[in-house]
Amino acid sequence: MNAEQEQAKHEPFDLPRLVRGLSLSLDPGAKPQDALDLLVQEAHAAVGCDHLFLSRYEAAGRTFRAVAWRSSVDPGDVPLERKFMGNSYFSGQPVIVHDLSQYNYRLRPGAARLCLMSMVGVPLVTGQGVIGVLEAFAERSDHFSDLDADLLALFARQATAIIERADCEREAKYRAAENEFLVEALKLEQASLGSLFYKVGETFAAVLGVDGIAVFGIEPALPDGQLQEVMARGFSMADIGRLKTLYGKERLQKLLPPPGGGRKDLIVKQAFRQGGAGAAKLLYTVPLVYRDSLQGLIVFHWRQLDKAADHDALENFIERTIGHLSMLLGRKDVYATIQRIGFYDLLTGLANRRMFDYVLDREIKKMWRTAKPLSLLMIDVDNFKAINDIHGHPAGDAVLQQLGAIIRDSFRSVDLTARYGGEEFAVILPDTDRVRAVSVAERMRLKVSESQFPVGKGFINVTVSIGGATWTNRDAADEATGERLVTAADQALYKAKQMGRDITIFAND
Structure with a gap:
């Protein structure tokens, strides 16, 4: 393009209009999209092109996404590998192509159908790298000059400023919303x-x-x-x-x-x-x-x-x-x-006293509603102090741990097995009459006495005494409470100890 052609091309160029357009595009009160649309309109007039596109680059998706344009076509989203001159923009420098016919094989079909013959593109660059590109296309070859690249670079810098400002405001909004969400969600x-x-x-x-x-x-x-x-x-x-x-x-x-x-x-x-x-x-x-x-x-x-x-x-x-x-x-x-x-004993894995009290209270109330029997077993390890004294407390803990497993495996899933305290255990048997309760208690007692408990390099035998009580809403009268049922079973356990241990005794026996 000679000097006369260059002058003729830019005769419509209006510097006051350019300055006014850039000022409007940077108006703090303007919406970012409106400012970018206006900037693209003014850039289109300034460089005298047929098509002008402003795209953002999304690094995560490696995609150029059209933000604003003056063209008969919507450029849409273009992956980096399909973007014309896409990799060239990462140099941070303007790109001018005087004859696109040499690159038709690299143009997207839609762009090729527009009969584009020349282009100039300016990357939008921040401290984080390329965030977009401003591109002008003409349907004539050798249409753009260095002056066009300089003009487009001016608009590109303004577009960068608009986008950075909008991104900062949006990021501040996001961070504030995150903090508010976290505060409210913690509640x-x-x-x-x-x-x-x-x-x-x-x-x-x-x-x-x-x-x-x-x-x-x-x-x-x-x-x-x-x-x-x-x-x-x-x-x-x-x-x-x-x-x-x-x-x-x-x-x-x-x-x-x-x-x-x-x-x-x-x-x-x-x-x-x-x-x-x-x-x-x-x-x-x-x-x-x-x-x-x-x-x-x-x-x-x-x-x-x-x-x-x-x-x-x-x-x-x-x-x-x-x-x-x-x-x-x-x-x-x-x-x-x-x-x-909070509700289970760490050593044995059975329910602890807190859980036992809660479930017993619940089952007492259920007994009154349903008129079905409720049984309770209190289990105590015989001569446990001697085990601790002779073999040591770690051996005593091992015995309690194994005993807890035997107790857990000896009852139904609906029964609550608990460590009541120390070497004493308890089992709540809902909907279980006295005959059935005695049967399962005896089966468990025999299983304990027949088991070998490893202590150090050897084994010892362990026995338990069991006290039990069974109530229904008929024989418990108005005095039925968890505490009274525990007392009845405990008194039976004391009697079992008095009678020589390794025995099951029920209240009223």
């Missing part, structure tokens, strides 16, 4: 899993500005579908039903991390026809996974996703929030473990 860590999931859904709905969101918990016991609705906004009841059908057991299985570790996509995209008709919408699905187990799903969609939004930052926000949720699920696990420790 719910003792609540149900559904309450936590509901709070995540509320956070996503408010921060991401979605047009529809549904949160589900997973109920593996359900025969047909495993999804249990927690919250839904922007989805009809019919849509919820279709979502439950869409995410059947087989599809849910695919959302789990691969065996042996490895990372699955944080957000899974799925086409969905809302209302069963009309254009399909793109659903974004976030699986809620904890310890390789699918706990729930968050499903949402936008009618129109903000083109200027930083999708990498959006996914990072979602990932951090789900990370906070996983931490809270871990805390719930810890609390559940603490509760188990």
Whole structure:
């Protein structure tokens, strides 16, 4: 292009308009998308091109995503490996191609059909690297000069400033929402899993500005579908039903991390026809996974996703929030473990005194309602002090541990076996009359006496004495309490000790 052609090409160029356009695009009160649309409009006029595209580069997905353009075609999303001159932009320098006919084999079919003959592209560069590119195309060869590259670079710097400012504001919003979620969710860590999931859904709905969101918990016991609705906004009841059908057991299985570790996509995209008709919408699905187990799903969609939004930052926000949720699920696990420790004896694995008192009170009330008998056994190790004195306390602990296993295995799952204290054990036998209670007590006593208990390098024999009591609502009268039933069984145990040990005695024998 000679000097006259260069001058003729830029005769319409209006410097005051350029300055005014850039000022408007940087107006703090303007929405980022509006500012970028205006900037692209002014850049299109300034360089006198046929098509102009502003794209953001998403490093995580290695994709250029169109943000604003002046063209008869929507450029859409283009993977880095298919982007014309894509890798060249990572040099950080403008790229000018005077004759695109030499590169037709590298152009996408849509671009080739536009008969593009020349282009200039300027990368958008920040301290973190390339975040996008501003590209101008002409339907004439040798159309762009160094001056065009300089002008486009000016607009590229302004676009970078707009995007960086919007990203900072959005990131601040995300961080504030995360902190608020964490504070509120910590208040719910003792609540149900559904309450936590509901709070995540509320956070996503408010921060991401979605047009529809549904949160589900997973109920593996359900025969047909495993999804249990927690919250839904922007989805009809019919849509919820279709979502439950869409995410059947087989599809849910695919959302789990691969065996042996490895990372699955944080957000899974799925086409969905809302209302069963009309254009399909793109659903974004976030699986809620904890310890390789699918706990729930968050499903949402936008009618129109903000083109200027930083999708990498959006996914990072979602990932951090789900990370906070996983931490809270871990805390719930810890609390559940603490509760188990609070109700079970660490040495024997049997229920402890606290659990025994709770269950006995419950069974006494049940006895009054159902008129069914309730039996209680109190079991004491004979001459346990001698075992400790002769063999030592570790040997005594080993005896209690083995005895606890024998007691646990000798009764039904509905019976409560407990370590009452020291070397004394107790068994609550719901719906069990005196004859049956004596039978199971004797069977357990004989099993103990026939067992060998390892102590050091040898073995010893151990025996137990058992006291029992059976009540019904007829013979317990109005004085039936757990404490009185324990006293009755304890007195029978004392009598068994008096009669020589290794014997079962029931109250009123």
